[in-house]
Amino acid sequence: MKRIALLTSGGDASGMNAAIRSVVRVGYVRGVEVIGVYSGYKGLLNADFHPLLPRDVSGILERGGTILRTSRVPEFKEKENQLKAIENLKAAEIEGLIVIGGNGSQSGNYALSETGFPTIGIASTIDNDLWGTDYTIGFDTAVNTAINAIDKIRDAAVSHGRTFIVEVMGREAGFIALDAGLGGGADFILVPEIPFNIEKIVENMREAFRKNKMHHLIVCAEGAIHGRDLEKEIKKYMPEADTRVSVLGYIQRGGPPTRFDRILASQLGEHAVDALLGGEKGKLVGIKDNKITLIPLKDAVTKRKTLNEELYRLAEEVSV
Amino acid sequence: MKIGVLTGGGDCPGLNPAIRGVVFRALDFGDEVIGIEQGWKGVMEKITRPLSLNEVDEIINFGGTILFTSRTNPFSIEGGPERAIQNLKELGIDALVAIGGDDTLGVASKLFDMGVKVVGVPKTMDNDLSGTDFTFGFDTSVNVAVDALNRLRDTARSHKRIIVFEVMGREAGWVALYTGIAGGADWVLIPEERPDFDAMCKHLEKDFERKGYALVVVSEGTELPIDSESEVDQFGHKLLQKRGVAEYVANLIKEKTGIPTRSAVIGHMQRGGSPTVFDRMLGTRAGVKAVDMIHQGDFGKMAALKGDKLISIPLKDATGKPKLVSKEWIELLKVFLK
Numbered sequence: 001m002k003r004i005a006l007l008t009s010g011g012d013a014s015g016m017n018a019a020i021r022s023v024v025r026v027g028y029v030r031g032v033e034v035i036g037v038y039s040g041y042k043g044l045l046n047a048d049f050h051p052l053l054p055r056d057v058s059g060i061l062e063r064g065g066t067i068l069r070t071s072r073v074p075e076f077k078e079k080e081n082q083l084k085a086i087e088n089l090k091a092a093e094i095e096g097l098i099v100i101g102g103n104g105s106q107s108g109n110y111a112l113s114e115t116g117f118p119t120i121g122i123a124s125t126i127d128n129d130l131w132g133t134d135y136t137i138g139f140d141t142a143v144n145t146a147i148n149a150i151d152k153i154r155d156a157a158v159s160h161g162r163t164f165i166v167e168v169m170g171r172e173a174g175f176i177a178l179d180a181g182l183g184g185g186a187d188f189i190l191v192p193e194i195p196f197n198i199e200k201i202v203e204n205m206r207e208a209f210r211k212n213k214m215h216h217l218i219v220c221a222e223g224a225i226h227g228r229d230l231e232k233e234i235k236k237y238m239p240e241a242d243t244r245v246s247v248l249g250y251i252q253r254g255g256p257p258t259r260f261d262r263i264l265a266s267q268l269g270e271h272a273v274d275a276l277l278g279g280e281k282g283k284l285v286g287i288k289d290n291k292i293t294l295i296p297l298k299d300a301v302t303k304r305k306t307l308n309e310e311l312y313r314l315a316e317e318v319s320v
Numbered sequence: 321m322k323i324g325v326l327t328g329g330g331d332c333p334g335l336n337p338a339i340r341g342v343v344f345r346a347l348d349f350g351d352e353v354i355g356i357e358q359g360w361k362g363v364m365e366k367i368t369r370p371l372s373l374n375e376v377d378e379i380i381n382f383g384g385t386i387l388f389t390s391r392t393n394p395f396s397i398e399g400g401p402e403r404a405i406q407n408l409k410e411l412g413i414d415a416l417v418a419i420g421g422d423d424t425l426g427v428a429s430k431l432f433d434m435g436v437k438v439v440g441v442p443k444t445m446d447n448d449l450s451g452t453d454f455t456f457g458f459d460t461s462v463n464v465a466v467d468a469l470n471r472l473r474d475t476a477r478s479h480k481r482i483i484v485f486e487v488m489g490r491e492a493g494w495v496a497l498y499t500g501i502a503g504g505a506d507w508v509l510i511p512e513e514r515p516d517f518d519a520m521c522k523h524l525e526k527d528f529e530r531k532g533y534a535l536v537v538v539s540e541g542t543e544l545p546i547d548s549e550s551e552v553d554q555f556g557h558k559l560l561q562k563r564g565v566a567e568y569v570a571n572l573i574k575e576k577t578g579i580p581t582r583s584a585v586i587g588h589m590q591r592g593g594s595p596t597v598f599d600r601m602l603g604t605r606a607g608v609k610a611v612d613m614i615h616q617g618d619f620g621k622m623a624a625l626k627g628d629k630l631i632s633i634p635l636k637d638a639t640g641k642p643k644l645v646s647k648e649w650i651e652l653l654k655v656f657l658k
Contacts, residue, residue, distance in 0.1 A: 012474065012475055063474065152464065254471035
C-alpha cells in the first residue's frame with residue numbers, strides 16, 4: 001500500500017488532531033503517503049484531497065477540534081454516493097482509508113468497507129458509545145471539562161444553598177453523565193439507560209433538607225431529560241425549591257485534550273496505519289481492557305454498548 | 321472589639337480570601353470575629369458562628385463563601401432595619417464588615433445612616449461598581465469565560481459554524497468585553513450599546529467567508545427587541561436566566577445569514593472555582609483594609625482599589641450608579657472586529 005486517505009467525521013472531539021498527527025507521521029515513517037480528506041465524507045464526494053506531511057501536523061497535538069474539519073452528511077447513507085466516494089479514492093490512487101469518528105461516522109465507514117475497499121476506523125467521540133471499546137478519543141477531555149464546571153457550580157450551590165441541575169451531552173447514552181456525576185460528586189445522576197423517579201428524587205431532597213443539607217447537584221444527560229424540564233418536574237412537587245439550571249452544551253466538546261486522550265489518540269493512529277498495511281479491513285481500532293484492539297466495524301456500530309451498572313450503583317452509594 | 325462579618329448577594333471567587341483577610345488582621349488587634357451566615361438573612365435571624373484562625377487558614381484557594389449568602393434585603397421587610405440593628409446589638413457586635421455588591425453595600429449604607437458602625441468590602445463579578453477599578457471575582461470569572469470561548473472556537477472551526485456565547489453581565493458589559501478581546505471574538509454585544517444586528521450579521525458573513533467560522537460574545541443583559549416585564553427578585557432585578565439571549569441572537573443570525581449557528585451559555589460555572597492570584601490578593605488586601613478602617617473609625621465607607629492602592633471611599637459613592645463600559649473601551653473593542 002503506497003497511499004492512504006484520512007478523514008474526520010461527525011461531532012468534533014478533543015484528541016482528533018492528536019490522532020491525525022499520529023497517522024500522518026507514522027504513515028511517513030512506514031513510507032506511505034497520507035492524503036487528508038477535508039470536511040469528512042463531504043470531502044470524499046468532492047475529492048477534496050490534500051497530501052499531509054509530518055510538518056503539516058506540527059503544533060496540533062494540543063489543539064482541540066480537527067484541522068481536517070468535519071461535517072455531517074446524511075446523503076452519504078445512499079449507496080450511489082458511497083460508490084462515488086470509492087471511485088474518487090481510486091481515481092486518486094488511494095488504496096486505503098482511515099476514518100476518525102464516532103458511531104454515525106463508523107456506520108458510514110462500515111458501509112464503505114462492505115464494498116470491499118480497505119477501511120479502518122479510529123474510535124473517537126465524546127459520547128463514548130462505540131461497542132467493543134472502553135474509551136473513545138475525546139471522552140476523557142469532555143468529562144474532565146464537565147467535572148471542572150461542576151466543581152465551579154458547586155461553589156454557587158453551597159454558598160446559596162441551592163439545587164443545581166447540570167445538563168451534559170449524551171442523547172442516547174449516559175456515559176458522560178455517569179462519569180461526570182460520579183467524578184463531580186453529584187447527588188443524583190440521570191441517564192437515558194436507567195429509568196428514574198422524580199418523586200423519589202424529591203423525597204431524597206426533602207430528607208436531606210431535614211438533615212440541614214441545603215444544596216443539591218443533579219447531573220442529567222440531555223437524552224434522559226432536559227435540565228429545564230427536570231426543573232419544572234421538581235417544582236411540581238416542591239414549589240419552594242430554589243433551583244437553577246446550567247446547560248454545559250458545546251463547551252464540553254473543545255479545548256486542549258487531556259494527557260489520556262493525547263496518548264490514546266497517538267496509539268490508535270499508529271495501530272490504524274499498521275492495521276491497513278497489515279491487510280486488515282472493516283475494523284475499528286479502539287482500547288479495551290487497556291490493550292489496543294481491532295473490533296469488526298459491524299459489531300462496533302450495531303451492538304449497543306451498555307453502561308457500567310456497577311459504577312452507577314457506586315454513584316448511588318456514595319451520594320447517600 | 322467584636323467584629324461581625326457577612327457576605328451577601330451572588331457568590332464569587334475572592335470572598336473567602338476577604339473573610340480570611342478580616343480574621344487575620346483582626347488578630348493583630350486582639351479582636352473577636354463573628355461570622356454571620358447567609359448575608360443579611362443571618363442578621364435578621366441571628367445565624368452566627370465564631371471565626372477562628374483555624375477556620376479560615378486554608379480557605380485562600382476556595383471559591384464561594386464559607387459564610388454562605390442570600391439575597392435577603394432587610395429594607396424590603398416590615399420593621400426589618402430596626403430588627404437588624406437590634407439583633408446586632410444583642411449579638412454584641414461593635415462593628416460590621418459587609419462584603420458584597422451594590423445591593424449588599426446599599427443596605428450597609430442605609431444602616432450606617434441609622435447609626436450602625438459598618439464598613440464595606442466590594443465584590444462583583446460584573447466589575448460594575450463605581451469608585452473601584454476592579455472588584456474581586458471579576459478576574460477569575462473572565463478567565464473561566466475566556467477558557468470556555470477558546471474551547472468553543474475548536475468546535476466552531478471544526479464544524480464551520482458561528483457560535484454565540486452568553487456570559488454574565490446584567491447592566492455592564494465588562495465580562496463580555498474582556499472575554500471578547502482576550503478570547504478573540506469576532507463580535508461582542510454589551511448592554512451599554514443598542515445592538516445593531518444588521519451590521520453584526522454583515523460582519524459575521526465576512527468573517528465566515530474569510531475563516532469558515534465566527535464567534536460572538538453576548539452579555540446576558542444585552543437589550544433585545546423582545547424585552548418585556550419579567551420576574552424580579554427582592555432587589556427588583558430581572559431574573560435574566562430565562563430570557564435566552566444567546567439563543568435569540570443565534571436564531572437571528574441563522575435567519576439573516578443562513579450560516580449554521582449554535583449557542584452556548586456559561587451560566588453559573590462562571591461564578592465559582594478557585595480564585596486567580598489577582599482575586600486572592602485583592603480579596604485579602606480588602607479584608608485587611610476593612611479591619612484597619614474599623615480601627616480608624618472610618619465607617620460608612622468601603623475599601624476600594626484605585627490604581628495599585630486600597631483606599632476608603634464613601635459607600636454612597638459606590639452604590640446606585642453602576643460603572644459602565646466607556647466609549648474608549650468600545651473604541652478598543654472595535655479595533656479587533658475585522
